[in-house]
Amino acid sequence: MTQTRGIDYGHAVRDAVLAGMVALLVFGPITGLQLSGYEVVARMQWPLLFAGIVTLGRFCMAVWVQTEAGERSLARMRAKRSGGVTVAEGKGKNWQQKLVPFALIGGLALPFILMDNRYWLTVVLLALIYVLLGLGLNIVVGLAGLLDLGYAAFYAVGAYVLAMGAQYWDMGFWGALVLAMVFGALLGMLLGFPVLRMHGDYLAIVTLGFHEIIRLILTNWVSFTGGPNGASAPLPTLFGLEFSRRAKQGGQPFHEFFGIDYSASYQYMFVYLILFLFVVAAIVFCVRLRQMPMGRAWEALREDEIACRSLGINHVTVKLSAFMMGAMFAGAAGVFFATYQGFVNPTSFTFIESAMILAIVVLGGLGSITGVVIAALVLIMLPEVLRDFASYRVLAFGIVMVLMMIWRPRGLMHIVRPRFTEKGA
């Protein structure tokens, strides 16, 4: 690298404009187009805002990599990519990996199978939302070992971002999904700072308090959130097509556009499919995270904080990143929940929610992604399956839990530790 000193601003501007255009192309159709009557109306304020952020960010980055500090870290990244060790791929696939294609096909086919059974469709949908929540809390509790009893606070915030965004800023599902993740992450960081020095029980109490604060704000700030009366949340749109029987303001609903009969299942099927793809992406993300230095740092921090720090890990950034990452998942899950319910109010986000999510993570086997997925599906769907037992339902549920704890006290799944090989070997 023979780089002359001095910063090539022209290059930076060119890169930034290019990135902005791409962002506009991506965000434009998703957040900007709305159907009004039989015309597509462009509401460009959102895509323009997003594209603006991307442009500015790209410009800053382009300038930064040309400074000395930037060059150094770039060189470090290159060094990391070449040579060294890498996580070994297992020789034979284990049963979990073999199941992946079946789970994918099954998951995609499920809404079409359950099309006429809207009740079960909604149950599965809810279970998937809890899978997402479980994956997020798994980062905080399972990997980083930070006992968070207030996780539902971020979930609530995500849901309210959609409801409030729709009510006050005319924001749709897609915009809210992005914003809820950003907002959730910021809030996670906000909670992270004061609890940096806390562990175990103390951390649990503070996060519990944080959850109550958020819940009480949502309940009592009546003028903004609607308080206990709640607020309605919109359904997602498919390139501006709505899923209601009649589109608002004379817009065009999905079923009319495609010339098929209206079915109330379509909206759930659509939400399910988005959610399913989102969860798949989240699982891939989590699997990758576990193999990255960041994921290892979280686990090491759980094991021994002093050892971590004396090895050169900055425990502040590692802890904050765990909180942020977890909260980001919860924010997204909240948006899905709000759109699924069509309505949010504070009673959906009580302590029981946090406890439920924690139960999913613990039951799955702290840290195991497969375990979390199975536990979420079982914990949410089991009470529905047991409905036939009528008033014995809760008892049966309890018995199943107790038996689980006897046979599998450390959770459903054991964590497979990664192995390493030399790169290129």
Next chain:
Amino acid sequence: MLEIRDVSASYGPIQALRDISITINRGEIVTLIGANGAGKSTTLMTLFGEPRASSGQILFDGHDITHVQMHEVARLGIAQSPEGRRIFPAMTVEENLIMGTIPVGTEHAGEDMAKVYELFPRLKERRGQRAGTMSGGEQQMLAIGRALMGRPKLLLLDEPSLGLAPLIVKRIFEVIREIRAAGTTVFLVEQNAFHALKLADRGYVLVNGKIHLSGSGEELLTNPEVRNAYLGGGH
């Protein structure tokens, strides 16, 4: 390489170190011996800033590290095998070693791991095993190996012989010699004064938070006071 100048440190109202001065030159093995509670481990931890030195100065390679954060000290090239080993019990041996590469990145991880396995063949046999399930001696080997993965300029060892079988202690002291031969400076804190002084170029004796005696390893070994207090009246 490392200079501790008149450093005092305390845990709350209890003063643990009083005006300690220790110098370590490049390529040396320096040992700090003393009884339980004399402040040996505190001395090491003060280098990492916990507890922070209340007075005095710590210089490493010309940098003043008296007020530097713990993780930044590690990145400057000081690694330690801490008191109680502090390995990551739920992680495998390999993962523990990889954690040690944080100060330098994983660029040379494969090569360095091979070197650690050469020093401690036992670790290679156990590479896929969870570190917490290993014996005390193996865990100590792992703690030293993990510290070496960061390619430190200065290696701090806190009682590597504690609670280990004599044969393993012997092996560990041999390895310390090999580590020095490979170019790493070693600061060894030990209760096992006999082995430590035999190995070290120079030594310091810590009593109640103060440096009581200092000299070359041989000098201290033959010093009657040291013999009486730490070598059980003579070996």
